[in-house]
Structures are given as C-alpha cells and as structure tokens.
Amino acid sequence: MFWILLAIMSFGAIAFAIWPLCKDLPRQGLLAAVCIVFITGSAAGIYYKVGSPNAESGASQAPDMDQMVASLAARLQQQPEDINGWKMLGRSYMTLGNYGGAAEAYERAVQLESAQNAQTLVSLGVALIQGDAQQFTPHAVAVFENALALEPNNPEALFWGGIGAFNSDNASLAAERWEMLLSTDPAPEFRNILQRGIAVWRGEPVPADAPLASAGVVVANVSLSDVAKAALPADAAIFIIARDPAQPSPPIAVARRSLSELPLAVELGDRESMIPGRNLSAFMEFEMIARVSVSGNPAAQSGDWFASSIVRPAENREIQLTINEQVQ
Numbered sequence: 001m002f003w004i005l006l007a008i009m010s011f012g013a014i015a016f017a018i019w020p021l022c023k024d025l026p027r028q029g030l031l032a033a034v035c036i037v038f039i040t041g042s043a044a045g046i047y048y049k050v051g052s053p054n055a056e057s058g059a060s061q062a063p064d065m066d067q068m069v070a071s072l073a074a075r076l077q078q079q080p081e082d083i084n085g086w087k088m089l090g091r092s093y094m095t096l097g098n099y100g101g102a103a104e105a106y107e108r109a110v111q112l113e114s115a116q117n118a119q120t121l122v123s124l125g126v127a128l129i130q131g132d133a134q135q136f137t138p139h140a141v142a143v144f145e146n147a148l149a150l151e152p153n154n155p156e157a158l159f160w161g162g163i164g165a166f167n168s169d170n171a172s173l174a175a176e177r178w179e180m181l182l183s184t185d186p187a188p189e190f191r192n193i194l195q196r197g198i199a200v201w202r203g204e205p206v207p208a209d210a211p212l213a214s215a216g217v218v219v220a221n222v223s224l225s226d227v228a229k230a231a232l233p234a235d236a237a238i239f240i241i242a243r244d245p246a247q248p249s250p251p252i253a254v255a256r257r258s259l260s261e262l263p264l265a266v267e268l269g270d271r272e273s274m275i276p277g278r279n280l281s282a283f284m285e286f287e288m289i290a291r292v293s294v295s296g297n298p299a300a301q302s303g304d305w306f307a308s309s310i311v312r313p314a315e316n317r318e319i320q321l322t323i324n325e326q327v328q
Contacts, residue, residue, distance in 0.1 A: 069096065083112045090123060099131035118151035125160055135247045136167045148177075155181055163275065166201060167249045169299040175201040197274060200254050203237055203296045217270070217280045218242070218317050222290045223263040225324035228305045232292055234259060238323075239298050240266045241289045242280055245310070248287075253280045259292060266290075285312050290321040300327050 069092045076085050086109040093102035106124035113120055125143040129136065141164040147157040162177035175198045182194045199205060220240055224232075236259040243251040253272035257264065268288070270279040280286070291306040300306070307321040 065092075065096065069093065080108075081112065083109055086112065087120065087123070090127065094127060094130070099127050102127040103131055115146060116150065118147040118154050118157060121147035121150070122154060122156045122160070126156070129160070132247075136164050136249060140164065141168060153180070155184065162197070163250050166298070169297070171201040171297055171299065192271070193273065193275075196272060197254075200239070200256050200298060203256065203298075205256070217313050218268055218288065218311050218319065220266045220268065220288055220290060220319055220321050221263065222257075222266055222307075222321045222323070224259070224292075224305075225322055228292070228323050228326075231326075232259060232294070232305060237293050237296050238262070239289075239291050239293060240268060240321075241291065241298075242268055242272075242283075242286050242311075243289065244283065245287045250274055252278060252283065252286060254298065256298075281313075284314065285310060287311070288319060288321065290323055291327075292323055302327055 069089070072085065072089050072092065076082060076089060079085065086105050090102045090105035090109065093099070093105060103124060106120060106127055109120050110117070110124055115121065121143050125140050125147065128140040128143065132140070144157055144161040144164050147154060148161050151157065158177045158181045162174045162181070164174075165171075165177060166174035178194050178198050178201075182191065182198065186194065222238065222240065238257045238259055238261075240255045240257065241251045242253040243249075251274055253268050253270075254274060255266055255268055255272050257266060268280065270281050273279050287308055288311050289306055289308045291300060291304050293301070294303045295301055304327040305323050306325055306327060307323045309319050309321060311317075311319055
C-alpha cells in the first residue's frame, strides 16, 4: 500500500507541475509530458515486476532503485525477447542518468521491433544525444530520420529532427520541421523557442513581440574591418553564435542581424537558446562568434567572414568582436 500511495502522490505532483506548460498543447503535443510522467513512474513499475510487493513497509524495507534496475537487467538476460522489458530498462537508465545503458537497452528494443516503432527510435535518439552531452552524432541524426520516415508528424521526432537537419547544413529542412511542430499550437514557452529558431534558419528577423525568457548573458559589440567591409555585400546576414568549444554542434544560442546595422551591440541570452533546458546562462565559459554569411545560411561556408572570442560572463559580460577573418 505504501508504494501505491507513493506512486499516486508522485504522479499527482508531477502532473500539477507540468500542467501549466502543456495545457495548451493538442493531444499529440502531450507526448513529451506523458513520457516525463511515464519515466517517473518507471521505478514503481520495475518494483512491481521484480521487487517484493508483499514486503512490510518501513525504511529498512525500502527497495534501492539501482538494485531494482539491476534485477530487471538480469531478468532480461534470461528473457532477451521481452521488448517492453528493454524499453522499461531504457527509461529506468534515463531516470538514473545512465545514458549509455539507456541507449543500449533502446537499441535492443529497436532490433526486436525491426526498427518499425517511431517512438522507440525517438527514445533511442534522445538517449544517444544525452550520452554525448547533446552532441548530434551521425548515428543520432539517422535514428531521428528513420523515426520521421515512419511517423512524419511525431512531435519529438520533428523537434530533434529539425536540429539534426540544421547540424547537417540543411537549414531549410530544419525550419520546415519546426514549422510543422509550430502548427500544432504548442505552449507559449515552447512556441517562443520554435519561432526564434525558424526565423534564424529562414534568414528572417526574429519576431519582436516574442516573449523574453530571461535577461541577456553577454553583450557583443560587433563591428566590421575595412577589408571585410569592402569584400561583402551590404545586404549580407550576420549570425551571432554562442557555442561550447568542446562540443560546437548544436550551438547554444543564435541571433541574426543585418550587415547594414553595423556597428551594433547584440545581447545574447537564454531567449536565444536553441534547445529547451540548455540555457546560455548555465555556461561558465563559451565561444562567441560573429559571422557574416554570404549565402544567408547559418552554417559556416567558404567565403564567409567572422570574428570569435572566448567569453567568461562572470569576469566580463561585454566583449568586442571585429570581423576581420575569412572562412577558407
């Protein structure tokens, strides 16, 4: 009875917390929220399967999550064809932060399903990204592409597939996928991120009326050297990018301006973040790049001009970027 009550209380608390964020979503947009609740409830599910439901209540009898997951993993070695068991193991490893283990479990489930379940593929892709510190490897990109081939309107696949397309230098496809997701009328907080990403990928001005997520983290004073100015068309686009030097793709935050606006001060903060939860304010150090794109594509190409600098906001939140180098 104790564990049943605990599960109900946990479910209620999480539902109360996420309802304001997802109440405006249509049924298909609730998928991510359902996954959150499902992951949280996985511990109770595992306990039901491999624990001791008849054990007496009390702190001394409380099961250890690691032990329950280990028991489930051991059982799956004896029953390797249990698709739902592998999925449960994957969700449990995700809860524990063991992303490598989660990816292996989901890989097993994908194999058993002959890679024909879009949601399992999405779960595998997310585990791969988390395990690589949100680095989009070719394998992760391919997994989301396969999910979209099976289920073109899957919200999670559209979101991650959009970022994957951008990392593959296909900004147009990235924008199309996020536009499809935007058409599902997501919650305002998520809509803000989608609108800004689409505008950047389409080479359009960021909506001025989009709500701000937070104050700026850094101010970049961007200017153009005389040599660069003479070589560039007046209507070229400028992308101001914050990225992790160790894992540059995808970027942390992006803003777009026009060459005709220079010199100007650009404030970059959490409102320009590309991925929810991966906020610029969480980074103690990052690289700032100001790049003039001759093609209008946010991905660097030969002939573009740029300037870069390492930023430590705690030491100095205002930097100078003078564009004077050319991409070879």
